[in-house]
Amino acid sequence: MTGNMKPIFLALAFFVFIMVASSVYTVAQTEQALVLQLGEPVSVVKEPGLNFKMPFVQNVVKFDNRILDLNARPNEVIASDQKRLIVDAFVKYKITDPLKFYQTVREENTLMQRLNTNLDSSLRQVLGSIPLSALLTGERAKIMGFILENVKQKSLELGIEVVDVRIMRADLPQLNSEAIFRRMQTEREREAKEFRAQGAEEAQRIKSRADKERTIILAEAEKQSQIIRGSGDAEATKIFADAFTRDEEFFSFYRTMQAYKNTLKKEDTSMILSPDNDFMKYFGDIQGRSKNR
């Protein structure tokens, strides 16, 4: 080797290096690549790692390999029962066909617009065919499945695979919300009134039953009382009868005497006596008079 060789060798080494540098490229785990030859797509690289291409004539366009996200604008949709809904959905998608993707949309911003349009029309199409109430049941997952299928079909040409479509919000517009608030309020008022009325009902029932029970208790007692009193009277009557039937004549006399004593009180009785009275038969006549005069 001589000193003359040195610059030539250096130039050669530099050239080799440039050739290598422009023919080697890496594809990251999160990427996939499309190799273009003079602007014409020639191959798709899906395997990440070190790759080679023809220097200068080929260049590489890389696309994301991960699940990407599209958050759609809130959209007003009319359900089949004419109820308006503000629907807010997102799409998860993946670029699966870089070639198609490159040919149809080229970059993500364009894709977003196309996809948004697709989502929009799918939402209208699917939600427009069902009533709002269906969305508010276990059907929701199924409906989202329909929308996913629909968007998937529409987006096939874009070189992407739609992984998932999920409805985030499906709310009523402000005006309807207020109507719902009013309805909720009146429903609660109805419920509150019902509870209070039930309270009154129950209170009245308990009270009236108590009143009834009291009346029955007292009436029962009264009945028993009369029976007891009656039996007492009967017994007394029997005792009297037993005694007095021994000599009715004497009884009548004896009882009359007692009655006199009890009724003719000196406080409220004045007596006009005739000397003819039996009691007065010795009054002015020591012999006594005969009764029948």
Add this chain to the structure above:
Amino acid sequence: MTSGDKRNQGPWGKIPNNQGPNFEDAYKNAQKKLKGIFDGGGGGDNKRGIIFAAAGFLAFWLLSGFFIVDAKEQGVITRFGAYNRSVSPGLNYHIPYPIESLTKVPVTVVSRIEIGMRSSLSGRDGIGERDVPEESLMLTGDENIVDINFEVQWKVGNAKDFLFSVRDPKDTVKDVAESAMREVIGKTPIANALAEGKFVIQQQAKDLLQKTLDNYQSGIEIVALQLRKVDPPAAVIDAFRDVQTARADRERARNEAETYRNDIIPRARGQAEQIIQDSEAYKQKVVAQATGEANRFLAVFEKYRVAKDVTKRRIYLETMEEILNGMDKIMVDTRAQGSGVVPYLPLPELNKGNKGKTQ
């Protein structure tokens, strides 16, 4: 890479781009080595020195492949951008840059996402909480609206999936969480959501969220999903509270009525007992009286039988004596006035005088 960097930039921000300057470096290295070799012809000492320098550089380069993964982290190694292997905490080695590169992912750190509200540390007030109505108001299964705040806690479960599967893991968690919660609430009647259904809702939303994230192979593990607030919307909360009051009112009315009942029934029983005892007493009394009277009569009668006329007369006289004793008496002798003519008597006056005397 620190966890702070990660949160700011997202996992995609740190995947090294191995083109360009890397090769320049490599080129320079190679050039130096080549120079060393070719210049070697010139002089022995110089040559040896260059070889040593190259060897030193090589050794340094090889040593730069050692790294330590913290206990809280997991290391992911890519070779030329492609996923190669995951490494556990401890001392590890990888072929140095630019061939392999390392990304550390904190796998034990739990991140929180709040939905329906934002809490913020604001100076003196401590933690402030701001409601986000467009996130927190949800339509329930019976077309009512409920105000829900919840929090999702997540961490990285699989570092490889977390780094390479989804572009926006954090936003994805939030979007999917919101969607899942709305799906669950959307089939729950408001009464359930407000009352005992909370636990079920939490569990269902969490499961749905995890299932969806697994479907994306996001490598995210949901630690917890907690409902912080489930309320009726502010506009109607008073009506809801009034329902609670009404329920209490109903209880109160019932209790009052029961108090009334508990008051009057025992009293009535007492009163009944009184009535019965009174009548028993009456019965005893009349029987006793009758017995007494009858016996008295019989006693007198026994004596009467012995001497009928005398006894009868005696009783008559005693009675009369008793009656007439002290009573106002006016004697009118019908015979003295002749032929039974009754003299005029001012009876009312007589009576009056009588009354005046007694009063």
